[in-house]
Amino acid sequence: MSKQIFRLSLNSTYKESEKVPDFVTEIQEKSQLEEDTTGDLMLLLSEAVTNAIVHGNKLDEKKKVEVEVKINSKQIISTVKDQGKGFNPEAANDPLKEENLLKDSGRGIFLIEEISDSVDYLDNGTTIQFSLNR
Secondary structure, three states, X not given: OOOXXXXXXXXXXXXXXXXXXXXXXXXHHHHOOOHHHHHHHHHHHHHHHHXXXXXXXXXXXXXXXXXXXXXXXXXXXXXXXXXXXXXOHHHOOOOOOHHHOOXXXXXXXXXHHHHOOEEEEEHHHOEEEXXXXX
16 A cells, blocks of 8 residues: 545634544545544544644634644554644643543543554644554
């Protein structure tokens, strides 16, 4: 299988985040992804895009979230970039700690790190890149 690249550009609104499922369905159809892999990709991209829109771009409709998914025979590498100020991933709330169990934040990063085979935070935290092995 040769490398395939898929891109999606979103405005920073909740409505725009609703484009992620159709985007992942398109990827599945064109890349013959297995259902489990497609489910993981859907969850990962949904969490990363929501974090970029809400926490990165602060729901500023003028700011964009850029999504890129590269697929080859061995991996799916996804990159989500926002136009925010960035963040320190080490400072994110650990949702498993008792004091954070009822907090709304921290779960997205936790899920991404748990499900992905690798995760990198780039550009001062404005970009997250994660991969799934095939």
